[in-house]
Amino acid sequence: MAAESIDTRNAVIATALAMNAAGINRGKSGNVSARIDTGFLVTPSGMPYGEIMADDIVAMGHDGSHASSRRPSSEWRFHRDIYAARDDVKAIVHTHSPFATTLACLDRGIPPFHYMIAVAGGHDIRCSPYATFGTQELSDHAVRALDGRRACLLSHHGMIAIGSSLQNALALAVEVETLAEMYWRALQIGEPALLPPDELDTVLTKFADYGK
Ligand SMILES: [Zn+2]
Numbered sequence: 001m002a003a004e005s006i007d008t009r010n011a012v013i014a015t016a017l018a019m020n021a022a023g024i025n026r027g028k029s030g031n032v033s034a035r036i037d038t039g040f041l042v043t044p045s046g047m048p049y050g051e052i053m054a055d056d057i058v059a060m061g062h063d064g065s066h067a068s069s070r071r072p073s074s075e076w077r078f079h080r081d082i083y084a085a086r087d088d089v090k091a092i093v094h095t096h097s098p099f100a101t102t103l104a105c106l107d108r109g110i111p112p113f114h115y116m117i118a119v120a121g122g123h124d125i126r127c128s129p130y131a132t133f134g135t136q137e138l139s140d141h142a143v144r145a146l147d148g149r150r151a152c153l154l155s156h157h158g159m160i161a162i163g164s165s166l167q168n169a170l171a172l173a174v175e176v177e178t179l180a181e182m183y184w185r186a187l188q189i190g191e192p193a194l195l196p197p198d199e200l201d202t203v204l205t206k207f208a209d210y211g212k
Contacts, residue, residue: 005041008034009054012041015093015166016049022170024177025095030158031073034166035083035090038062042079044070078139082162085143089162091169096158099180103127104153110176110183113192118203119175120151120161130155151176 016032019025028049033042039061043049047056047070058072064080066072073079079092103110109127110117117124128145131137142160145152151161151172159176163169186192195203 005036005059006054008036008041009057011166012043012057013049013052013054015091015170016043016052018170019093019095019173020049022174024097024173030093030095031075031079032094032166032169033073033076033079033083033092040079040083042072042076044068045073046071074134075138077134077136078142078160081139081143082146082160086146086162088164090164091162091166093161093163093166093169093173094158095161095173095177097173097177097180099184100153100159100177101157102184103180104158105156107155109153110179112195112200113183113186114179115195115199115203116175116179117195118200118207119172121149122204123197123200125149125151125153125176125179127153127155130157133157153180 012032012034019030028046031043033040041057041059044052044056044058056070058066058068058070060066060072060076064076075094082089082092104127107127110125112123126145128141131141142152142154150163151159153159161169161173161176163172
């Protein structure tokens with residue numbers, strides 16, 4: 001195994017552990033992947049994150065094939081399809097974080113109630129329609145909900161955050177969960193007013209400048 005591959009495998013494991021330590025995922029649900037030249041590395045199915053060793057991370061080809069003794073995460077299809085659809089994506093974090101998932105269970109995305117919504121790349125964070133976990137249908141819905149965005153909610157399921165690195169994808173997942181919690185809290189008191197599209201464009205422009 002190439003040293004670079006071991007480093008990336010360990011980084012995938014560290015991100016999965018950090019996801020649970022940050023409180024945005026619990027137990028074995030959720031999964032993490034990173035793009036490599038030959039496809040992507042993804043967490044295995046059904047293993048507690050604390051027990052995953054570098055060898056357990058599954059290397060999948062662009063076509064979803066793999067030669068590992070471990071089975072890949074049951075959600076490998078949306079990982080494969082997001083990498084295929086988006087050249088800019090180098091890492092994917094999927095969680096069942098409590099507040100984002102609560103909104104998703106009501107088929108609610110996150111509207112522009114707070115300027116930080118723009119961190120996901122657009123004017124809102126969409127909630128994709130429901131489909132059974134692990135299916136091609138779910139993957140198709142997820143790719144569509146991510147169009148022009150770096151995060152989406154999955155109806156009656158959870159959320160996906162994508163990024164230019166594992167660190168960025170994880171940080172975005174934490175940010176999406178924070179927005180979901182604030183939106184949920186605001187809804188306990190009333191219906192928050194939404195920021196207008198031209199203000200969101202201003203924020204998106206400022207965010208783009210930060211990145212330079
Ligand atoms: Zn899931």
